[in-house]
Amino acid sequence: MAFTDELRAAAEPIWDAQLEHPFVRGIGDGSLEENRFANWVLQDYRYLKEFARVFAWAAAKAERLESMMWYATVLDLTLNTEMDLHRQYAARFGLSPDDLEAAPMWPTTRAYTDFLVRTAADGDMADLVAALLPCAWGYVHVAKHLAEVGGPEDQRYADWIAQYASEEFAQAADWLKGEMNRLAEGTTADKRDRLKNTFLLSSRYEWAFWEMCWHGEAWPV
Amino acid sequence: MGFSTEQLQRVQPVWDRILSHRFLQQTRDGVIPQETFANWMRQDYLFVEAAIPFIAALMPRAPLEHRQALGGSLPVLEKELELFKERAKKVGVDLEDVEPSFVNHAYVQFLLASAYTKSYAGAFTVLYVAEKAYYDSWMVVRAGIDHESIWFPFVENWTSDAFRGWVDFLQTSLDELADGVGAGERREMATLFELTARYELAFWEMAATGSGWPGLDEEVA
Numbered sequence: 001m002a003f004t005d006e007l008r009a010a011a012e013p014i015w016d017a018q019l020e021h022p023f024v025r026g027i028g029d030g031s032l033e034e035n036r037f038a039n040w041v042l043q044d045y046r047y048l049k050e051f052a053r054v055f056a057w058a059a060a061k062a063e064r065l066e067s068m069m070w071y072a073t074v075l076d077l078t079l080n081t082e083m084d085l086h087r088q089y090a091a092r093f094g095l096s097p098d099d100l101e102a103a104p105m106w107p108t109t110r111a112y113t114d115f116l117v118r119t120a121a122d123g124d125m126a127d128l129v130a131a132l133l134p135c136a137w138g139y140v141h142v143a144k145h146l147a148e149v150g151g152p153e154d155q156r157y158a159d160w161i162a163q164y165a166s167e168e169f170a171q172a173a174d175w176l177k178g179e180m181n182r183l184a185e186g187t188t189a190d191k192r193d194r195l196k197n198t199f200l201l202s203s204r205y206e207w208a209f210w211e212m213c214w215h216g217e218a219w220p221v
Numbered sequence: 222m223g224f225s226t227e228q229l230q231r232v233q234p235v236w237d238r239i240l241s242h243r244f245l246q247q248t249r250d251g252v253i254p255q256e257t258f259a260n261w262m263r264q265d266y267l268f269v270e271a272a273i274p275f276i277a278a279l280m281p282r283a284p285l286e287h288r289q290a291l292g293g294s295l296p297v298l299e300k301e302l303e304l305f306k307e308r309a310k311k312v313g314v315d316l317e318d319v320e321p322s323f324v325n326h327a328y329v330q331f332l333l334a335s336a337y338t339k340s341y342a343g344a345f346t347v348l349y350v351a352e353k354a355y356y357d358s359w360m361v362v363r364a365g366i367d368h369e370s371i372w373f374p375f376v377e378n379w380t381s382d383a384f385r386g387w388v389d390f391l392q393t394s395l396d397e398l399a400d401g402v403g404a405g406e407r408r409e410m411a412t413l414f415e416l417t418a419r420y421e422l423a424f425w426e427m428a429a430t431g432s433g434w435p436g437l438d439e440e441v442a
Contacts, residue, residue, distance in 0.1 A: 017436075053338075110416075111327030114334040121337035122274070201326070204434060208323070211436050219419050220426065221235050 003184040003192065004133075004177045007199045011134070014203040018138065019145055021207065023214040027160060028145075030152025034093060037157075039213040041090045042103035047209075048086060050113035051135070052078040057120035058128055067125075070175060092156050107219055108212040112205040119198060126183035130195040133180055134202040137173040139164045224399030224407070225349065225392045228414045235418045239354055240361050242425040248372060249365040258372055259314045261428035264325045266305045266316050268424075271329040272351075273298050278336035279344055287345075290390050297387075304378060312371055323434045324427040328420040335413060342398040346410045349391040350417035355379050356388045358425070 008015070018024060023040075026032025052075055059071040087097050105113075119131040143164030151158050163169070184192055229236060244261065247253035276291055276298070283291055309316045321329065332351075335344045359379035366376055378384065399407055426432075 107327065111323070111330060114327065114330035117338055118330045118333040122278070122333065208435065221238060221419060221422060 002177075003181050003195075004137075006192075007130075007133070007180070007196060010196050011200055011203040014200065014207055015138065015141065018142060018207050018210060021210045021214070023210040024142055024146070027157050028149055028152060030154040030157050032157065036214055036216075038093050038095060039216055041086070041093055041095055042100060043106055043109045043209070043213060045083070045086055045090070045100045046103060046105045046109050047113055048078060048083055050117055052083075054116045054120040054128065054132060057117075058125070058132075061120075061125050061128065063125065067179065074172070089156075089159075106212055106217040108205070108208045108217060112202075112209060115201065115205065123198075126180070126187065126191070126195055127198055129176060129180045129183060130198040131202050133173075133176055134199060134206050136169075136176050138203065138206050140170050140173045143169075223392075223396035224410070225353075225395050228411055229353075231411070232415050232418045235415070235422055236354075236357070239418070239422045239425065240357060242358075242422070242429070244425045244429040245358055245361045248376075249362045251367055251370060253372075255312070257429060257431065259312070260431045262305060262309060262314050263316060263319045264322055264424075264428060266302065266309075267319060267321050268325055268329060269298055269301050269305070271332065275329075275332040275336050276348065278333065279341065279348070282341040284341075287394060290387070294387065297383075301378065304374060308371070308374060320433070322427050322432055324420070324423045324432065328424060331416065331420060339409070339413065340402075340406055342395075342402050342406060343409050343413050345391075345395060345398055346413045347417045349388075349395045350414055351421065352384075352388050352391055354418065354421040356384060358421075 023032060023036065026036070055071050055075040055078060059068050059075060062068040062071055087100060090096075090100055116131050120128045123131070143161050146161045147165045151161065180195075184195060187195075244253065244257070248258065273295055276294055280288065280291055305316060308314070332347060335347045339347075356379060359376050363376050363380045366373060370376075399410060402410070
């Protein structure tokens with residue numbers, strides 16, 4: 001059994017809970033209110049900035065040239081392509097680049113991105129990939145599930161599903177899974193337990209991110 | 222006016238809520254339920270464990286005149302862990318296999334991400350606010366708690382002359398650091414100041430409510 005299969009099995013209840021989350025279901029059947037989705041657009045933009053930082057750490061820490069090139073490419077794509085696409089996509093919800101830049105980072109976004117950046121900074125490559133994987137793989141998983149159960153009429157949601165269910169995103173997730181399996185090979189049982197724990201934590205943050213976007217969030221004071 | 226005083230005034234609404242928090246008042250008045258205090262113990266034990274790498278991560282960038290004090294704080298934290306273990310044994314609290322709550326996890330990631338990605342002055346700001354909040358908080362408790370209380374050793378720890386001296390050192394040093402940075406970095410320090418204060422408040426609230434990981438604990442823990 002591949003290590004990523006073990007990770008997936010351990011996270012099954014959390015991943016299932018993501019598919020059942022009203023925010024995710026709302027994208028799938030098109031019933032999600034626009035203001036709730038706008039929360040995602042704004043917070044995901046903040047998330048992407050930090051996500052890019054994690055790829056920069058990965059490029060710096062990668063021990064193989066092939067890995068270094070892959071992380072550097074994803075870093076470039078995130079900063080120079082995906083964030084621009086995100087700005088264009090945001091405009092379809094009436095959100096300007098200024099709105100994206102001015103949006104405060106909500107507590108869950110901060111907690112999740114701090115966790116990723118911290119793990120990238122003080123962990124090794126295996127820790128870093130275990131922390132990244134639930135986002136990269138999880139979005140493909142969610143989008144493919146939504147694509148299978150039918151498409152929403154709202155083209156904006158249909159495009160969202162199509163983007164994350166695309167071959168390009170699926171290949172990226174598969175590459176990272178391969179990297180995870182390679183990095184986990186030959187490690188001790190203790191190390192694999194710690195990687196599993198990291199994977200579960202990021203999975204939980206993924207669920208919490210949907211929850212945050214569904215309800216909206218603010219600091220208590 | 223020094224930076225620390227200026228910032229304490231700016232975040233006074235948050236600080237007032239920290240110092241008037243029911244967790245502190247109930248502990249002071251001897252009416253806090255044992256399980257509530259035990260919940261704080263379990264979570265704070267994990268927090269102190271994480272504070273050690275946080276301070277250690279500041280060391281390589283610390284100016285020479287800070288190194289002795291920062292280095293000296295590490296064995297003090299180790300002693301704090303011993304205090305937790307001793308009290309836990311005495312009152313029958315299990316500190317083994319405790320999972321961090323969402324707030325605790327987020328706060329710890331914030332500490333470590335600050336250490337790795339912010340300037341030394343920025344990360345030092347986080348350290349000061351966390352310690353200052355603890356000193357002020359436990360002084361509130363000290364004002365009324367029965368010295369025979371089973372919780373009094375914790376109060377003694379964070380209201381001692383030694384701890385006050387540490388906080389004074391941090392305050393003086395923070396003011397000096399703030400005097401030596403530009404306006405942009407000072408603004409960043411102010412943001413970190415406020416965020417840390419918010420986390421301190423959130424930590425007491427988490428301790429009082431026993432909140433774990435929102436949404437998921439009941440369903441898929």
